[in-house]
Structures are given as structure tokens and as C-alpha cells.
Amino acid sequence: MRIDERAVRAGAAWTAVAATVPYLTLKTLWLTGHPVGTDDPAAMDRLWLVNLLTVGMDAIAVALALAFVRPWGRRAPAGLVAFPMWVATGLLGTILVALPPYLLSLLLLGPESGSGDPDDQGPGDWVFLLVYGGFAVQGVALLTAFALYARRRWAGLLRERIGDLPDSPTLSVQRVLACVAGLLAAGVAAARAYWALGGTAGLPQAMVEDRNRGMAVMDGVAAVMAVAAVAALLVLVFRVRPERRLLRPLLVVWTAAGSLFGWGGWQLVALGVSTTRVTELRMAVPGLLPLVEAAQVVAAVLVLAVGAVALTEWGARRRAAAVESHE
Incomplete structure (x- = not known):
């Protein structure tokens, strides 16, 4: 059927x-x-x-x-x-x-057991x-x-293979940006994995007291996403196994980089627009937590920039080929 x-x-x-x-x-x-x-x-x-x-x-x-x-x-x-x-x-x-x-x-x-504070009434x-x-x-x-x-x-793109991506003059720049993103993502992954495994250095005391299993899981997922995003991007820009379908690494880099950008950006925004609680957190940590979140966002933006350039060039080449075939 x-x-x-x-x-x-x-x-x-x-x-x-x-x-x-x-x-x-x-x-x-x-x-x-x-x-x-x-x-x-x-x-x-x-x-x-x-x-x-x-x-x-x-x-x-x-x-x-x-x-x-x-x-x-x-x-x-x-x-x-x-x-x-x-x-x-x-x-x-x-x-x-x-x-x-x-x-x-x-x-x-x-x-999980509660915080023990009777005045802490969450949802x-x-x-x-x-x-x-x-x-x-x-x-x-x-x-x-x-x-x-x-x-x-975008059916045409989803059918392509890694080797079909154009070897354009910007490829060397794409590779440099991908490596910079990789360094940032490695730092993010290390910090997030450390916090996921129970470490608290670099976290404000107020956040340490509120730590729960859900936060640890989210830190662990962020660490995995940081590694996955850059690994998939490096496969694409260095044309690793060019005969493989483009779809799988493209899906990985799309989802993982989106996770870094979405959650890193949201956490920065949420910290920035909250009031008393945020002030306490900012004073307790001299920039480490926001630094990790900012590194997530910057790494994701670099991945986005490389992807946008590569796909724009792919689209331009495809359109040019279509014009030539009609002449």
C-alpha cells in the first residue's frame, strides 16, 4: 500500500x-x-x-x-x-x-529528592x-x-554524495573555519562533560545547590552535540569518503549545530533577561558559565557560515549546469 x-x-x-x-x-x-x-x-x-x-x-x-x-x-x-x-x-x-x-x-x-528548602516552590x-x-x-x-x-x-541536494560538493576557491577558508569551530567545540564538550559527570568547578554556588539529574543529562547531551557537529562538518569540508551519501553527515551537522546554537543562545538570553537570580549567578561566576555558552554559539555560527557558503556554491553550480543543459 x-x-x-x-x-x-x-x-x-x-x-x-x-x-x-x-x-x-x-x-x-x-x-x-x-x-x-x-x-x-x-x-x-x-x-x-x-x-x-x-x-x-x-x-x-x-x-x-x-x-x-x-x-x-x-x-x-x-x-x-x-x-x-x-x-x-x-x-x-x-x-x-x-x-x-x-x-x-x-x-x-x-x-530525585527536593532541595530541602520549604520556601523553594517550583512548578x-x-x-x-x-x-x-x-x-x-x-x-x-x-x-x-x-x-x-x-x-x-531540496530533493537534488539530498541525493548528492559528499564528493559532489564543489571544490571552490573558498574551500580552504571553510576548512579553517571548521577547525576553529572544532577547537571551540572541544572546549565546550570538555566543560559540559565535566559538569555532566558531577563536577561543579566553574558553576555558581546557587546553581550548584539546584543541580539535578535533568541538568546533568542536558550537559551530557550538549557535550555529545559539540563533538558530533564538528566531526560531521570536518567529514564534509575535508571530503572524507567522498563516495558516501551527503545526507547522513548533513543531518548530523544540522541537528547538532542547531542544538549548540539553540540551547547556548537560549541560555545566554535567559540569563540576560532574568532579574535577581541572574545577578546572583553573574556575581558568583566571573564569566565561566556564560563563556561556555558563548563558545557554543560561536562554534555553531561558524558551522552555519561554512554550511551556508558550501550550499550556496552547490546551488549556483547546479543552476549553471541547468542553464548549460538548455543551451
């Missing part, structure tokens, strides 16, 4: 839209002064800008889902679709990777399930819709 690809893409896109509703509803309640799921209304007041930004991010996810099924989505400039989807892939893909080991840790080790367990359950569904659905959209819009 042949699967109707258009129907699958539409179903996935509308599922992604539906998966944003619980999260957007919760955030709207918090923004309008209804601290549902938490006993600390003051915390919601302090985090109003963070909540507003996350509402905007989910609204972008809705726009992307619609672009994958509406006719105007095929006509939209490639960068206008690819860049926000790159970030969304990084953010949602990281959650999809991190959730299984975290849930497994709960199954094997049991729930209830049902909020975690609603938010991250929604992100998981949204991630699977949005990534499925995008994969089918990309297969239709």
Missing part, C-alpha cells in the same frame, strides 16, 4: 500545531497573572520576559508547521524557512535525545509532564513535516 506523503506531512504539521496549545495556554496564564502549577507567583512575575519569549518561539513553530503544508511555504525564501527550522531542530531535537536517558534514570534510580510535576510531553510530540511532528517538506523542495 502506497503511503500518501502529502497526507502524512499535513497530519504531522497539524499535530505539531496542536501540540503547542497546552504550552501556549500555560504561558498565557502565567503572563496574565495566573500562576497555575506553581506556588510562587513572584517567580512568574520575575520571569515574565522569559515567558513572553517562549510564547514567541512556539508561535514561530506554528508558522513553520503551516509553511510545510501551505502553498506559500514552497515559495518562501529558503533562508526564511531553513534558519528558524535549524534552531527549532536543535531545541526540540535536544529534548528528544535527552528525554529517554532522563526517564530511564527516573525508572532505575527513582525520583508541579504535572507542569513538567505537560511542557516536555508537549515538546516531545511537537518535536517528532514538526521534524517529520520538515523532513517531507525538505525531501520535496
Whole structure:
């Protein structure tokens, strides 16, 4: 039986839209002064800008889902679709990777004990399930819709092999940028792996006291993503095994670099827009934690720059070949 690809893409896109509703509803309640799921209304007041930004991010996810099924989505400039989807892939893909080991840790080790501070009233367990359950569904659905959209819009690229990438005059620059990204990513991976394994040097005392299994898992995933992004990029720019399909390393570098950029950027922004808590963290750590996050973002931007140049040159060569074939 042949699967109707258009129907699958539409179903996935509308599922992604539906998966944003619980999260957007919760955030709207918090923004309008209804601290549902938490006993600390003051915390919601302090985090109003963070909540507003996350509402905007989910609204972008809705726009992307619609672009994958509406006719105007095929006509939209490639960068206008690819860049926000790159970030969304990084953010949602990281959650999809991190959730299984975290849930497994709960199954094997049991729930984590609280901080012991009776005044520390965070969101209830049902909020975690609603938010991250929604992100998981949204991630699977949005990534499925995008994969089918990309297969239709960029089919030529997805069929190429590594050796088909052009050996252009900029290739040496691409290789230099990739190596610089590799050095930054190595530092990020080392720091994140150290924190994931229980190290606390370089973390503010307030964050050390709040450390939990989920944070350790996210640090571990960030370390893996840093290594994967640069390893896949080096395979592409140095044309390792040129006969291999381009698709696999391209997917790895797309997802892993998006993770570095999305989570590194979000953590920097969240630190920057929060209030009292952020001030305490900044004073406790003379720049180490923000430095690691900034290195994530810079490494990801370098990967993005190399990828953008390479794919632009590939597209130009393909168009030139098409013109020659018609003459």
C-alpha cells in the first residue's frame, strides 16, 4: 500500500500545531497573572520576559508547521524557512535525545529528592509532564513535516554524495573555519562533560545547590552535540569518503549545530533577561558559565557560515549546469 506523503506531512504539521496549545495556554496564564502549577507567583512575575519569549518561539513553530503544508511555504525564501527550522531542530531535537536517558534514570534510580528548602516552590510535576510531553510530540511532528517538506523542495541536494560538493576557491577558508569551530567545540564538550559527570568547578554556588539529574543529562547531551557537529562538518569540508551519501553527515551537522546554537543562545538570553537570580549567578561566576555558552554559539555560527557558503556554491553550480543543459 502506497503511503500518501502529502497526507502524512499535513497530519504531522497539524499535530505539531496542536501540540503547542497546552504550552501556549500555560504561558498565557502565567503572563496574565495566573500562576497555575506553581506556588510562587513572584517567580512568574520575575520571569515574565522569559515567558513572553517562549510564547514567541512556539508561535514561530506554528508558522513553520503551516509553511510545510501551505502553498506559500514552497515559495518562501529558503533562508526564511531553513534558519528558524535549524534552531527549532536543535531545541526540540535536544529534548528528544535527552528525554529517554532522563526517564530511564527516573525508572532505575527513582525520583530525585527536593532541595530541602520549604520556601523553594517550583512548578508541579504535572507542569513538567505537560511542557516536555508537549515538546516531545511537537518535536517528532514538526521534524517529520520538515523532513517531507525538505525531501520535496531540496530533493537534488539530498541525493548528492559528499564528493559532489564543489571544490571552490573558498574551500580552504571553510576548512579553517571548521577547525576553529572544532577547537571551540572541544572546549565546550570538555566543560559540559565535566559538569555532566558531577563536577561543579566553574558553576555558581546557587546553581550548584539546584543541580539535578535533568541538568546533568542536558550537559551530557550538549557535550555529545559539540563533538558530533564538528566531526560531521570536518567529514564534509575535508571530503572524507567522498563516495558516501551527503545526507547522513548533513543531518548530523544540522541537528547538532542547531542544538549548540539553540540551547547556548537560549541560555545566554535567559540569563540576560532574568532579574535577581541572574545577578546572583553573574556575581558568583566571573564569566565561566556564560563563556561556555558563548563558545557554543560561536562554534555553531561558524558551522552555519561554512554550511551556508558550501550550499550556496552547490546551488549556483547546479543552476549553471541547468542553464548549460538548455543551451
